[in-house]
Amino acid sequence: MNVINIAHGAFIMLGAYLTYWLFVGPMHLDPFLSIPLAMLTMFVFAYLLQRFVVNQVIRAPMLATFLLTFGLSIMIANMAQIFWSSDIRSITTAYSGTSLTLGGLTIPWVRLWTLLIACALTFGLTMFMARTKIGRAIRATSMDVDAARLSGVGVANIYALTFGIGGALAGAAGSLVSVSYAITPNMGDSFLVRAFVVAVLGGLGNVTGALVGGLVYGIIESFGALWFGEGFKDVVAMVALLLVLLLRPYGLIGRATA
């Protein structure tokens, strides 16, 4: 959609907090079960944000959305700090320490489920984008707003829906990371940069690209740390990013678009 959303990290943080409150609250909801709830909440939140705030500048010159979402991001992160304090929180479930041992491999169950759910969500999103009417409208709007509008697409609504879906996925990501990482008001920052790098590595504007990018990035980072030392893992990952972009300027499986 050509909108750089700096608030994406803040959305992930909100998803994680939501999962946390549901877990420590009277319901003791399992973090994995609160994914749908986090997705729904974040969908509504992101939809309204785009509809009433971001849509105001969608046609403004370069980077206006970047600046706007940056403003929103620091507002959200700091309000989280005001209301929930900057204490580090974490979710420990009964199965947190358990893992699957397969041959010589030890895989924590939590991580395995995270991977499976991420794959399922990616598959669902691919299908949604490829098969449904809304998915087609989203793709049309991102190719050419005016042509889409002339063909009867309600573009204001489509922009908001797209942002809402992005928000829902950030909410799901928040639930998923809440079981493995510490929850703080500023936790979003570290995910934000990675989300950008991963999206570009795979190729923007396609869903499978994001998954491929995520896997490749994760593998390169881990092996970079293993072979060259922990300190060089970012260097290795970023050199790999640059090499990929030089050979494939639109990402691993991306294509040039007008």
Next chain:
Amino acid sequence: MQRGRTVTVVILVLLALSALLPPHLNGNWVHVLTLFFMMSCLAQGWNLIGGFAGYASFGNVTFFGVGAYACAYCMNELHWPFFGATACAVILGAALAALLGWPILRLRGHYFAIATLGIAIGMQALVAEVPVLGKGSGMTLPINSNFHFFYWVMLSILIVSILLTAYIARSRFGYALVAIRENEEAAAALGINAARTKVAAWAVSAAITAAAGATYAYWTSFIDPPTVFDLNFNVLMIIMVLLGGAGTVVGPTIGSFILSSIGEYLGAQSVSPWHTVVLGAIIVIVVIVLPRGIMPYLTGGLRAWNLNALRAQLRASRI
């Protein structure tokens, strides 16, 4: 256009006059203004590549860090005087931008933005592993507590960078950059060597940024990778340029002034996260009301009291 030049001249005169201020200011104000000049330099630098050429760089902070480390290395290890070290930093920054820009500036839009982000992150991690640069624990430079000196140096870099931008804006080179921003294929068809022009713009941008970085290193006398490669510097550069007006001569400095003033005003009260919330809200409102920054209002393209024009502009950005 005529009014644009008037605004530039007024800002330059104000900056030149501010050179007389330090003896009359207390230490805190000298610090605040030096920081303001530094951030303005960074914004002016970013404006050349991001504003004129339309290539949103998230990696300009790399040149700030490289400039700071080059200065520290030259002064500590080679025992060069400060100005020699700064010259070295400027040359190194420009050379690095040219070297990286040659392949990277072929990427378009978000791909360029993220590639430059990668450079910034990778360079920070790399510097943190080089023994002669103090690895992760940073470098301590000779201490110079003559803070008026840094005030004047930063101010000079800023004035030079504004004059440079004013010159570029009216030169063949500047027009070529704007042509590239508006339509790169059309620019190439007109005979503009797009690759060379973009690389040159990034090198000049990097040179200004590296000069500010070198001065910053000597000023604070201690640098480490997380401080001088801080991505927030880069985000601030972009915000200042967009607030003031991208692709204008003094817009970045005006944007920097607005942001510094808001920051100072909010910071002058007690410190709490509410300030950042208010800052975020101000940014959101400003972007919605002034999507092209403040310069169109100063140069007469738009008038603040012409509500119809304002409404038309708001409608044009909305969907």
